[in-house]
Amino acid sequence: MNVNLSKKQDLLEVRGLKEYFDINMGFFRTRPLKAVDDVSFSIRRGETLGLVGESGCGKTTVGRTILHLYKPTAGTVVYDGMEINDPRSLKEFRKKATMVFQDPYSSLNPRMTVSDIVAEPLDVHHLYNGKKEREERVLELLSLVGLNSEHASRYAHEFSGGQRQRIGIARALAVNPEFIVCDEPVSALDVSIQAQVINMFDDLQDRLGLTYLFIAHDLLVVRHISNRIAVMYLGKMVELASAEEIYRHPLHPYSQSLLSAVPLPDPRKARANKRIVLTGDIPSPLNAPSGCPFRTRCRFAKECCAESMPPFNEVENGHFVACHRIGEL
């Protein structure tokens, strides 16, 4: 799979990314778990790329491997023309790319004050001269996410889930990043709070010109926030297209059933919705099926699907799909 997706305005390019974890099978035997298997895509400057899929499909691993929180097994990450391959480029990259985590409860150190949590990236990268400047920067960051100076000296446990997620976002913004990996940043929040945080992501993008990789399993939220959406299944990317395109006209059988399974918050539409209910569970990535990973649950699977992984081809302008039977369906 060697698709050239890169265009001039691309901020981040991922080529043939693989991340295998060694699973201990006992007595010096290990087996690779292919969490991410040969994934290529690019993100344009200023856009939001949504990454969706079920748990265990490798979407979080993609986010973490891009930031080199896991060392990639194979493949390259090119950021703004610079390949990330040595400690120096990694340090530069980490000043420009940060992450917001899913769980606002476990991702903040309970022993640190909010001001120390938010200033930690500044400390690591030596981004201030003197205490006063550090303090000013912390207050500036807190006001950016709708918190104020009286919050700075408190501890994380004193805040609600939505406020904690704001602290996590302030920390991610500390180094003035250009690119943020958002790993399910709103799934732990209540509906009314979720909308506040989503709007904040929108505003910050407008004000600071940020680029997001937005990982989530709530497809309505992803559609709302993303320009383009990529769908993953069992470590592979199966479809990539603009958000509207993928909702109106999904091509991969997995994307079709995934989208039809979303319960619509509208009783008349929900009653009329013809769901394509998949049978069975997602297979274990340790025993992934041969060929197309989705073939065991696919309505259209044929013999050819078991033989080889379908290539990730551009079937329409900007619409990529990996399916052998795409021409026939």
Added chain:
Amino acid sequence: MALLEVKDLRTSFFTDAGEVKAVDGVSFELDRGRVLGIVGESGSGKSVTAYSIMQILAPTGKIVGGSIRFDGQELIGADENHMRRVRGNRISIIFQDPMTSLNPTYTIGHQLMEAILLHTGRNKSEARDRALEMLTLVNVNEPHKRLKQYPFELSGGMRQRVMIAMALACEPDILIADEPTTALDVTIQAQILELMQDLQKKLGMAIIMITHDLGVVAQMCDEVIVMYAGAVCERGTADEIFYTPAHEYTKGLMRSIPRDENNGQRLRPITGTPIDLLNMPRGCPFAPRCENAMKVCLTQRPGIMDLGGSHTSACWMNYKDTAAACAAPEGDKA
């Protein structure tokens, strides 16, 4: 007469910090064969309402008032023997997290048969047959093999099916589902919801569906009650709640979820943070977050107003005279 009539239910938790009124005056009826949705955010009292009906509250919790009549009989104050005959037999419950609600040290078969042996006159081999029948009913593949397996050997969706099989084994009149699909992926969620709808039609039971997901409510429920801070703020058919919401909180919820109508537009979230039950405001509990709050909202709690049919709402905005009298919007929402 309705199958279940809950009237002015009040449940409090007595903590070191004081009395927390988790459920504060909840009333509803449920008829046979209907699906009632209870929606609200965390801490709104939706789960505590369900636990109060089953009387499985934590030791600090106590029902302090109201009445729960099930099939004509009062459950509050009923002796433990009576409750034992109701629980798991005529009213059963499925919990949110299928991993922690199954016992990891017993096989699936043992746990399924336990309820059957306890509540029906079946002997062991009949109970085993019934357990197999139930597993087949909920579309678990290879049911014979599953009976001998332990919970950790099954996937999340499979465990939730086992929970449903267990809850339905005694053909209850009411099934309470407490966030049954929150821990599951969308495609598995679709399977489980479809299964619940099928079984509901087949067995004709009533379902109380507790969830915060408005999509699940739209798909499953005939009637909906919306809860905020332990009280019901609006009640109506699913269509009334979704298309003509009357309470400001319900309206806010509808505006804050991404859907087709507001695609590409900015969401309009409800401002502020969820309420602290230890520090309840004097007036309407939602007033501090309400964008249309008036003076009266801050001082007096609105009563429940009938809007025709089964649609009710507890919001001062629905009282036309009051709204006119207190037209000056309250600027300072302190």
